[in-house]
Amino acid sequence: MNRKEAGFSLVELVITLAVLAIIMAIALPAFGGMLQRTREASTYHLLTASLATARLRAVKDGAPVTVCPSRDGRTCRGDEVWSDGWILYRDPDRDDQPQADDAVLQHLDGVRGNLALRSTTGRRRVRFLPSGWASGNNLSIRLCRPGEDGFLGSVIVNNAGRPRTERYSTPKRCPFQP
Template sequence: MPSPTRFAPRRRPAGWSLVECLVAVLVLGVLCAVALPDARALLDRQRAANARHLLSTDLAFARLAAIQRHAEVSVCASVEGRHCAGVDAWGSGWMVYEAPAGSSAPPAADGVLRHQAWRAPPGWRIVGNRGRSRLRYRPDGRAYGTNLSLWICRHDHLYGRVVINNTGRVRSEVHDAPGGCIR
């Protein structure tokens, strides 16, 4: 008697079917859409931390330069690193320069000690106190005038602040205040 013919079980082809691939892409898309707002908030906090760090470092450098050189050193908002700009121009950059007594700008290009060009993304700005477009350090490291505050904002959202007191010390603050940057 002939032996019954046995059929070998069908093997499933390796890989994913079209339906399985579409479901995986759909799940991945939903997960990315849920995580995107958190990634944007993280990026905003990192940009603000970068601006606070750059400002704090250059302000501390200016104070140290004034003490070491026994001369007045100023920090002001500057776009190109040769001339001081207005109060609202801190978001385009700033410069540190040796300031002879009574001058409001560096006398020559070699008087500029440091220039920081901050390329802010759209909507970002650094705003200083009203009426304070520069900070001047005395040869003993103290700052002239009243405290200077620089607010770091994206649109009207306050992310941080850098404060320089009369003794010349720099303090950095982290904020997360919607509507807190109305300057």
């Protein structure tokens, strides 16, 4: 009785690994692009959801709620850089900073994947009033990636407090250097 050993031969293993390497070489660049597009879409969704949450919370609580860029998750930054993250905080006295740690309602970490977020000059934060309105100028937070045509779009909050996204199917020149 002849008994064959079960398993792969060295030749079969080498051929299988070669085919796998070819498939991976074709798939990885496409996967990287898909991952970058997913990061971009997630950034839009997270920022828009945070702004909508702050607006609803201001109406529900009957007190102002502010959203601002934050590096540490406890205080607002003094510039227009939102890339490091942002916070939502109860703001009954309309202060430029949260007055206590428990005033912070939500903290979101910064964006990843070579993306940059900056608000327009002159408006560093948005304060939602108990009516849901965000009085003052419109706030635009621009999303860019490094490169010649890196301006992907903006999240815009109008005076009525409604956040919306504006995305470009063909990216444009970024108004700031990421």
